Amino acid sequence: MAVFEFTLDEVFVLQMHRTWLRCRKARPYERTLKIALAVPITVLMILGAIGRIGVVFFPMLIVLALLVFAPQLDQLLMRRRLRKSPGLNDRYRIEISDSGLRATGPKSESTVAWAAFTAARRVQDGILLYQGPNVFNWLPSDALVEGTLEDAEVIIRRNISDYLGVRSKR
Numbered sequence: 001m002a003v004f005e006f007t008l009d010e011v012f013v014l015q016m017h018r019t020w021l022r023c024r025k026a027r028p029y030e031r032t033l034k035i036a037l038a039v040p041i042t043v044l045m046i047l048g049a050i051g052r053i054g055v056v057f058f059p060m061l062i063v064l065a066l067l068v069f070a071p072q073l074d075q076l077l078m079r080r081r082l083r084k085s086p087g088l089n090d091r092y093r094i095e096i097s098d099s100g101l102r103a104t105g106p107k108s109e110s111t112v113a114w115a116a117f118t119a120a121r122r123v124q125d126g127i128l129l130y131q132g133p134n135v136f137n138w139l140p141s142d143a144l145v146e147g148t149l150e151d152a153e154v155i156i157r158r159n160i161s162d163y164l165g166v167r168s169k170r
Contacts, residue, residue: 002147
């Protein structure tokens with residue numbers, strides 16, 4: 001058995017989000033798509049500025065800004081939502097055993113069988129357990145209080161067939 005304990009605060013949630021972003025399959029395509037969109041938008045902006053067509057320039061400027069600053073905007077919105085969470089700054093305990101994942105906190109308790117998990121990804125700073133493409137549990141290695149990360153990996157590998165070790169890029 002492996003036990004993880006952490007406080008659900010802004011730092012934890014942002015670390016979890018960054019780790020999830022690094023592991024997403026669509027990540028390489030997003031960068032290419034952004035570049036492919038940014039070039040024609042920039043050309044339209046220049047043409048709009050040269051031709052003094054504000055109708056084209058300003059909407060394209062807004063779209064380009066959204067493309068460039070999307071990650072920062074995403075984090076800003078996440079912080080706002082987190083501040084409204086009743087579980088903010090609560091201490092949580094997650095136990096990994098052969099029967100599944102058991103999460104306890106001051107206001108809730110939950111048990112999830114291994115059959116509910118679709119995939120697991122081991123990264124440099126922890127493990128992501130997926131219950132679908134955008135639903136996951138984050139188990140940071142620095143939150144481990146009982147057992148070892150290798151113990152957790154053995155249990156997870158035994159129960160989740162789609163398990164991959166992913167190299168951290170940052």
